[in-house]
Amino acid sequence: MLVHICCSVDSHFFLEKLQRDFPEEKLTGFFYDPNIHPYSEYRLRYLDVKRSCKKLGIPLLEGEYDYENWMEAVRGLEREPEKGKRCEVCFDKRFEVSAQKALELGEKKMTTTLLVSPLKSQEQLKRVGDEFYRKNGVEFIAVDYRSGGGTQDQAKVTKEEQLYRQDYCGCIYGLTMQRESQDKLMDEMFSPISNTVLPASIEERLSLYETRMRLEDEGRKYRIQKHKFLNYRQFTCKLTVDKSIPVAAYALSYSILQRKKAEGRIETEIEGIHYFNREEIRFISLQKFNLLADRDYLSVKELIYSPLAYEDEVALRIKITKSIYDLTPIIVVDEIPQGKLSLVLDAKIYEDTKDKIIEI
Template identity: 70%
Template sequence: MLVHICCSVDSHFFLQKLQHDYPNEKLTGFFYDPNIHPYSEYQLRLLDVKRSCKKLGIELLEGEYDFEAWMEAVRGLQNEPEKGKRCEVCFDKRFERSAQKALELGEKSFTTTLLVSPLKSQEQLKRSGDIFFQKHGIEFIAYDYRTNGGTQEQSRVTKEEQLYRQDYCGCIYGLTIQREQQHRLMDEMFSPLANQILPSSIQERLDMYTYRNELEEKNIAYKIIKEKFLNYRQFSHKIVSAKTEIIPSYALFYSTLPRKKAEGKVEFLHNNIGYFNREEIMFVTLEFFNSTCNFKYKSVNELLFNPPSVDEELKFRTILTDTHYNLSPIIIVEKIPQTKLTIELNAKIYEDTREKLIII
């Protein structure tokens, strides 16, 4: 039997149940989910599914990540709610490819781990599956492992196996609607040009779960926990002089302006810090930044495209301000400007939760 797989949270429990109920059935996993966005999230879910299938002794095949074709298929359905028409089209596309893969492998039936997801309509899935049975002759088996405490059991398995538990279905449209309803920043879509790994980003989780797999290969015990913290995302930043010249600059992590813009000038210098006369802004030179942190940046532009880690930025902030609680804008420049400036800084600080791996 071919089993279409959407994520490890659904698949691990679902596959365990199939192995128990059908011990003589050879199961082949098929990860085909071009709806998952962004691609780093796709990589993360695939990474965890590979681990899960390996633990269960199930062969896993990966389908094509034809995201553009998926986008075309759901064109015009962007505002459909969860379990609406967009989801139905999404199921149809994934079932079509799963049925084709089952035919290629000589299988007579297929199913999907989506059936166990409480966010999905089983009736909707069954309708899509029945269409492909009539079209291809591949029987769709609709197992119901949600009832009789199945959802609670699935949650237990997820926790015990320390699976990656995503908090959105996968597609950009569902994510957009969900974050708007939650009044939350859609920070999953942030991907800095400089490739700096941001706290609670998909890339941070991808690195952590990759490290988790390495620890398991070495039989090193670990635990994945969650912690609350103050997160930060910077949308844009620019400094313009009185002569309308853009001054190359870099704003450190946690730098914000309440009105996103400030006009004024550096009032005085003290201990290598230039103090602006508005919004508690501080300026430091790249030379001072290099000497304090033992960096070797040749220009601010180099810093922009190859920044240090967030932890290193926070260490410098603490050295400069002698506190862990300082949120003033700290801006790095080649030399302290002595002219009137217009500083634009669009950024947000917000409460967030992230996963953390500890070795035990």
């Protein structure tokens, strides 16, 4: 039986149940999910499914990540709600490719781990699956592992196996509407031009779960624990002199400007720190930055494209402000500018959680 797999949280519990209920069937996993966005999230989910299937002794195949074709298939359905027409088209595409893969492998039966997801309609999935049975001759096995306490058992398995528990279905449209309804920043879509790995980002989680795989291969014991912290994302940092002359500027992490814009002049300098006469803003030259950070950047532009590691930048901020709680805007410039300055700084601080590996 070919089993279309969407994620480890759904698949691990689902596959265990299939192994018990269909002992005569040789199960083959098929990870085909071109709807998942961004690509780093796709790689993270695939990595965890790969680990899960390895533990269960089930071979896993990876389908093509044909995201552009998926986008074209759901065009015009972007604002459809979860379990609406967009999901049905998404199922159609994934079922069609999965059915073709089943035929290619000589399988006569297929099913999908989407059946166990509380975010999906089992009736909708069965309807789509039965239609493909009529068209392709691959029988769709519609099992119900959600009822009778199945969802609670699934949550228990997820915790015991320390599976990656994502908090959105997968596609950009579902994510957008979910974050809008939560009035929450969609930080999954942040991708700095510098490729900096941001705290609690998908890239950071991907690195963590790769480390987890290495620890398991080495037979080392660990736990994945969550902890709360204040996260930070920066949207814009622009500096101009006399309202028209742009100046290359870099704002250190956790720089916050309440009204997002401030105008004024630099009026004081103490030990290489230049103080603005508004909003407690501080400026440092690139030379001062290099001295404090023990670096040799040639320009602020170079710093923008290749900044310090996030932890090093936070440590530098503490060195400058002498406080771990300081949110003062600290702006790095090539040379300290004169004249009337206009700073636009749009950034956000928010409560968040992140995973951490603790060896035991």
